[in-house]
Amino acid sequence: MIKYLRLQWKTAKKGGIFNMDLLKFFTAGSVDDGKSTLIGRLLYDSESILADQLEALQQSNRKNDDGTIDLAILTDGLKAEREQGITIDVAYKYFQTDKRKFIIADTPGHIQYTRNMVTGASNSDLAIILVDARNGVVEQTVRHSFIVSLLELKHVVVCINKMDMVDFSEDAFNKIHKSYSEIALKLKLKEVTYIPVSALKGDNIVNRSQNMSWYAGKSLLDHLETTEVNEDVKSVQARMPVQWVIRPQTDELHDYRGYAGRVLSGSFRVNDKITVLPSGIRSEISKIETNMQEQDEVHSGTSVTLHLKDNIDIGRGDILVNSTHEPIVSQSIEADLCWMDTKPLDTSIMYLLQHNSKVTKCKIRDILHKVNINTLEKIETDTFQLNDIGRIVIRTAEPLAFDLYQVNKLNGGAILIDPRTNLTVGALMFRASAE
Amino acid sequence: MNKQDTTYLDQLEAEAIFILREVAGQFEKPALLFSGGKDSITLVRLAEKAFRPGKFPFPLVHIDTGHNFPETISFRDDMIARIGEKLIIGHVQDSIDQGKVIEQTGKNASRNALQTVTLLDTIAEGKFDACIGGARRDEEKARAKERIFSVRDEFGQWDPKRQRPELWNIYNGKIHKGENVRVFPISNWTELDVWNYIRRENIELPSIYFAHERDVITRNGQLMAAADCLNMDSDDQIERRNVRFRTVGDMTCTAAVESDADQIDDIIEEIKMSKISERGARMDDKVSEAAMEDRKKGGYF
CATH class of the missing domain: 3.40.50.620 (HUPs)
Structure with missing residues (x-):
């Protein structure tokens, strides 16, 4: 371990880290699967715990049966949770190695917190699904995997944990591997990696386990460091929602009018033909700026300021797209909905829909079905309760310019806001135009 | 790019x-x-x-x-x-x-x-x-x-x-x-x-972030800048030490660390090797977990 850390410091020295990229992942599993212990182990073994935190850890009364420190304490934060001994929200944790910076969305596995898992998954590139080696694939494994497929996470790691409790048996691993493969097939999960681990003992977390010579794959950390997670949205699908218009209106910069936003997907180049949606007005890019420096082109993820050749009335809520590959423009949309409020969905009222920088009123026109997320059966229903997931048809007051979620996540997802409480009550994933 | x-x-x-x-x-x-x-x-x-x-x-x-x-x-x-x-x-x-x-x-x-x-x-x-x-x-x-x-x-x-x-x-x-x-x-x-961003962007910071000589006293095991607002009395031994501050807060609750890091590269090295997380240097967080x-x-x- 020490050797590993020295290497980490050495390579991280003086600018070396500037070449690192970022991986966001989330973990799904219940308290009993040892999820918090797994995250604690990653943080602990990658030396991401600082001395005073470690001190607090050592002073805590929570110990494992064999007297070692309970690493789960590192991830459960709030007083209320400590009293109840459960994790009630999404907690974000950070660590880095010499290869990558990591952001972990730690989400709880209890059924009542499906919404938090959806939230964590929406902000992740990769999902870790924990399975207890003693119990194998259980109902909640299906539930977690369903959410991963719903949110279109392309990379899944199934960590078969507590291998120490089954004598590091290859048979036990193979059996779970086989039964999970059936779920993966059913849910169309594309890239699934299986790793046998013991979060408690550290096997195959940072270092390859000495106890499972039959396993030829990478340790979990090695996999996280090396897996490629670039979004495969076609670079031609250039999209930039306008957040803000920069107009200094000074004598010197009298005609300056820059459209500020972040490129959601694709690339923009100077002279590209673009369309402003939903109005449909066309123009060309005259200038691109990032950090007040002119650029020839910009790519997805970059916060930019775009200038157009024509003087058009554009404001927040509009989206600039390349004219060769325009998104769908529609007021009726079929979408998957995850309901996130304790108050059930009310089809008689108007909700607000927020899609990137656009906010518009909307109504639920039709409920097609909801899904029993433990059995994946479709059920007829006339409402959605907290944590329900299903398919609806929504009608918006103003047209939306969107892509299908399965094609372009960031331009295919939206939230519902209850105008009575202002709470975020639903997550929408657009699946088709319903016009 | x-x-x-x-x-x-x-x-x-x-x-x-x-x-x-x-x-x-x-x-x-x-x-x-x-x-x-x-x-x-x-x-x-x-x-x-x-x-x-x-x-x-x-x-x-x-x-x-x-x-x-x-x-x-x-x-x-x-x-x-x-x-x-x-x-x-x-x-x-x-x-x-x-x-x-x-x-x-x-x-x-x-x-x-x-x-x-x-x-x-x-x-x-x-x-x-x-x-x-x-x-x-x-x-x-x-x-x-x-x-x-x-x-x-x-x-x-x-x-x-x-x-x-x-x-x-x-x-x-x-x-x-x-x-x-x-x-x-x-x-x-x-x-x-x-810190890496500050280095990359050449962002200017208040001088107390960098190691300097200063009169300090020891309170509750931590080095504090000697100042009137600390209500010092004869028990407080003023010492001259080479210190820097990892956070910039109120003088009454922001502790100094002994350091020779007077350049940003040294500070980044120091943080990497450091065993005290940032809030540990603020006394008020010590009160309760x-x-x-x-x-x-x-x-x-």
Whole structure:
């Protein structure tokens, strides 16, 4: 371990880290699967715990049966949770190695917190699904995997944990591997990696386990460091929602009018033909700026300021797209909905829909079905309760310019806001135009 | 620059600029809470990148305990002159004079807790509906669960169970009258990320971040800058030491560390090798493990 850390410091020295990229992942599993212990182990073994935190850890009364420190304490934060001994929200944790910076969305596995898992998954590139080696694939494994497929996470790691409790048996691993493969097939999960681990003992977390010579794959950390997670949205699908218009209106910069936003997907180049949606007005890019420096082109993820050749009335809520590959423009949309409020969905009222920088009123026109997320059966229903997931048809007051979620996540997802409480009550994933 | 070449600092920067522009687009009267510390100085740089050549769509707000390091105050005033933006100062002394808070007495007296009242008054007076702050999720366990847009009720309180889910890059800033939102654009940055960014961008910082010779006393096992506001008496041994400060807060509760790191590269090395997390150098968090959660509920940043 020490050797590993020295290497980490050495390579991280003086600018070396500037070449690192970022991986966001989330973990799904219940308290009993040892999820918090797994995250604690990653943080602990990658030396991401600082001395005073470690001190607090050592002073805590929570110990494992064999007297070692309970690493789960590192991830459960709030007083209320400590009293109840459960994790009630999404907690974000950070660590880095010499290869990558990591952001972990730690989400709880209890059924009542499906919404938090959806939230964590929406902000992740990769999902870790924990399975207890003693119990194998259980109902909640299906539930977690369903959410991963719903949110279109392309990379899944199934960590078969507590291998120490089954004598590091290859048979036990193979059996779970086989039964999970059936779920993966059913849910169309594309890239699934299986790793046998013991979060408690550290096997195959940072270092390859000495106890499972039959396993030829990478340790979990090695996999996280090396897996490629670039979004495969076609670079031609250039999209930039306008957040803000920069107009200094000074004598010197009298005609300056820059459209500020972040490129959601694709690339923009100077002279590209673009369309402003939903109005449909066309123009060309005259200038691109990032950090007040002119650029020839910009790519997805970059916060930019775009200038157009024509003087058009554009404001927040509009989206600039390349004219060769325009998104769908529609007021009726079929979408998957995850309901996130304790108050059930009310089809008689108007909700607000927020899609990137656009906010518009909307109504639920039709409920097609909801899904029993433990059995994946479709059920007829006339409402959605907290944590329900299903398919609806929504009608918006103003047209939306969107892509299908399965094609372009960031331009295919939206939230519902209850105008009575202002709470975020639903997550929408657009699946088709319903016009 | 290909997407593949984009480094994590570029990604964090782009995200922070995105969040700042969401604040501008979604709120009527935002403000940027400026402490004079490296995190809020980084926010100012990010705001320049988000809004130049335009003006910031918000003023800077500084809550001055009256016990700030003089270096911080002169840095603040120079910076404001350079960037040409508006600064609003809320004085804890005013809250004391108005009888809204009572000054603590004794050796461990600090105005740190009092500034919550001044902050809430300043927010109410300015009718600010969004306050941008430099808090990071890696600072403390309670903050790990903090949202990017964190809604506070009219008493400034934070309710961990009523936080809104934040999906993708969509931030819901809808609020009722009297409520306001605390916005944390650098939530996903770690202390080291901030320092690496400061180095990359050549951002100027108050001199107390760098090692210097200073008169210090030892209180509760920590080195404190010798100053009148610490209510020193004959038991306090003043020593001359080479120190620097890892955070810039009120002088009564910001401890120094012994250090020779007078260059940013040395500081980054020191942090990498360091065994004390940043908030460990603030005495008020030592009081109880749940200190931050309690203060957040009470309206602290």
